[in-house]
Amino acid sequence: MRTEVCDLVGAEFPLFAFSHCRDVVAAVTNAGGFGVLGAVAYSPERLEEELRWIDREVGGRPYGVDVLVPAKIDGSAERGGNPLAAIPKEHWDFLLALFEKYGVPVPDFGGAGAEKAAAGGARSVTGSGAVELIDVSLSHPIRLIASALGTPPPLMVEKAKAAGVPVAALVGTVEHARRQVAAGVDLIVAQGGEAGGHTGEISTMVLVPEVVDAVAPVPVLAAGGIATGRQIAAALTLGASGVWCGSVWLTTEEAETLPTVKRKLLEASATDTIRSRSRTGKPARQLVSAWTEEWEGPGSPGALPMPLQMIVAEGAMRHLSKAAENGNPGAAELVNYFVGQCVGLMRTVKPAKQVVYDMVEEFADAVDRLTAITGAG
Amino acid sequence: MRTEVCDLVGAEFPLFAFSHCRDVVAAVTNAGGFGVLGAVAYSPERLEEELRWIDREVGGRPYGVDVLVPAKIDGSAERGGNPLAAIPKEHWDFLLALFEKYGVPVPDFGGAGAEKAAAGGARSVTGSGAVELIDVSLSHPIRLIASALGTPPPLMVEKAKAAGVPVAALVGTVEHARRQVAAGVDLIVAQGGEAGGHTGEISTMVLVPEVVDAVAPVPVLAAGGIATGRQIAAALTLGASGVWCGSVWLTTEEAETLPTVKRKLLEASATDTIRSRSRTGKPARQLVSAWTEEWEGPGSPGALPMPLQMIVAEGAMRHLSKAAENGNPGAAELVNYFVGQCVGLMRTVKPAKQVVYDMVEEFADAVDRLTAITGAG
Structure with missing residues (x-):
């Protein structure tokens, strides 16, 4: 060929x-x-x-x-120096409530480490x-x-x-x-x-x-x-x-796919993906999980524009991934990853x-x- | 082959x-x-x-x-004999407002002819x-x-x-x-x-x-x-x-495609279709038109289940088709038809x-x- x-x-x-x-x-x-x-x-x-x-x-x-x-x-990420300031409180509150609802220990989203990670994520x-x-x-x-x-x-x-x-x-x-x-x-x-x-x-x-x-x-x-x-x-x-x-x-x-996510991918069928703005702020196809269901659901504040939603979501996903690998069942329900409808063809x-x-x-x-x-x- | x-x-x-x-x-x-x-x-x-x-x-x-x-x-169409009775007033009002907004003469939706057509549509x-x-x-x-x-x-x-x-x-x-x-x-x-x-x-x-x-x-x-x-x-x-x-x-x-719709199809590209419940009550891909925009828009009462939405929509479309062919520009904006994303490949x-x-x-x-x-x- x-x-x-x-x-x-x-x-x-x-x-x-x-x-x-x-x-x-x-x-x-x-x-x-x-x-x-x-x-x-x-x-x-x-x-x-x-x-x-x-x-x-x-x-x-x-x-x-x-x-x-x-x-x-969204220019705010570059303008202000600290993109965290551009994220509404409503979105942090929704995220905190999500961690609590699923029984995942709540990390310090607003700490110095988070600021640095957010700035790096926005910068890239x-x-x-x-x-x-x-x-x-x-x-x-x-x-x-x-x-x-x-x-x-x-x-x-x-x-x-x-x-x-x-x-x-x-x-x-x-x-x-x-x-x-x-x-x-x-x-x-x-x-x-x-x-x-x-x-x-x-x-x-x-x-x-x-x-x-x-x-x-x-x-x-x-x-x-x-x-x-x-x-x-x-x-x-x-x-x-x-x-x-x-x-x-x-x-x-x-x-390097998270083992919990790899298992989900192997079990998923073509109907288990959704095009959602909940991870990056732009429509991105990903595995349906509690994360997409909650962000697309009735109580959601809606996704922020890129790169703000990316900062909110990727920070959260890092914590959820660790918790899921440590055996937290709520975190395992929430974690997902970007994947196409061909996920149903990936079996081994x-x-x-x-x-x-x-x-x-x-x-x-x-x-x-x-x-x-x-x-x- | x-x-x-x-x-x-x-x-x-x-x-x-x-x-x-x-x-x-x-x-x-x-x-x-x-x-x-x-x-x-x-x-x-x-x-x-x-x-x-x-x-x-x-x-x-x-x-x-x-x-x-x-x-x-929806069993109501068979149960009651007259499926028109199962259609909320809110939907008829929305339809009437649509005809008025686009300057299309309003037909007698509730008349005897409409009842017969609706019963036939539901029956099929x-x-x-x-x-x-x-x-x-x-x-x-x-x-x-x-x-x-x-x-x-x-x-x-x-x-x-x-x-x-x-x-x-x-x-x-x-x-x-x-x-x-x-x-x-x-x-x-x-x-x-x-x-x-x-x-x-x-x-x-x-x-x-x-x-x-x-x-x-x-x-x-x-x-x-x-x-x-x-x-x-x-x-x-x-x-x-x-x-x-x-x-x-x-x-x-x-x-037998309506000439107005045929022209729209020939000019449409792949991005001009939408999967909408507005014509039958079930998700059906069709040409984007003022009809889909209004039913999917913020003022819409939402589509009814099949076959009720079909009765509302097909009755309206019959009138709109006639008006469009008689040169009514508002009706021409509203009419559409079921078509796939390959519409962009249909040029002549x-x-x-x-x-x-x-x-x-x-x-x-x-x-x-x-x-x-x-x-x-």
């Missing part, structure tokens, strides 16, 4: 693996695919460390980095934070830099072009795809509404052919709901030049390398099935 | 065309596909007339009928109404009877089996698919959330492989968002044995036969593209 995208980024086959876990990135790249490290929650120092590790592991094989550059963010999704991550990324031999949200700032495109690194961008509509190409993007990731994380509403089956036609000859990767080789074959028949998968790596051996824990090999094999079977049908026609 | 489904229903290729328009049904069947007449809004007498016409047109070539048999309906979506439609259908040489909503009643399966006619059912989740197969259904239509009309939330890309694996060896048709040959090829690589398309016929020459008016031929040609191109990619790998 070689396409022009393989030449663009130097991979054996056009299977892009988005993961926040460096082990997954390295494993997929070493298996012939293309690992992309999601660097949104990282400090520049942490990113430098992760990329050094990956460089050692992949021995020159190609990989990429994804930074989250929102087109519009603002323009200035993203630029630092871009600079660190481009100082490594990456073969792709991706912008997960909105049009990449001209500075990012300029820096990447100067370094000879192709730029990719995720889109959920045809109009966004056109805008990205106009901004100088080399590779479009058309992400259907069934995807995990930040996502639109147009499905992969409809979005991919529309985007392919709209931006040709710029190559398009299909994303959203893809976890099997059959779906890769389907994406290529729709006109895509490859696929971008995120969810499927969450249940691999290498993934496998090494990431094995997921790649299984996908390639199933891809070949799907192609054989299709040609057999055609041959008999 | 021959699959086992071709043998099941006697078609040349497994392209199923759902339409309320007999001309579309006959044209697709005569082009080698399989037309399915949507008989939900018909009286038994009208259905008899339509099927006689189709029999003459297709000269023995295979076609089918789809009846809407809801799993759960209740058990007793559906049984009459089933009997009429099975007295013709149909090769498939489909149930659009919920598990078909045992009586329908028994009658169809006795007549040697395969039964199909539309499903939106794996659990529904299993239930349908247990009820004796011969062909599953796995319909993704991007579909027009009554639909769930799981996308076609995710639903089809899940359902195929769950019900094998029962054959599965892919539905939802499919309007091109590329997408048919994608559906077959996902494991489907064919496709079921509805939206794409709405802009054909034969379609063509004969239904031509749509079939274009799909078959594009299917072959997509297969060639995929085998070229594989061959070079």
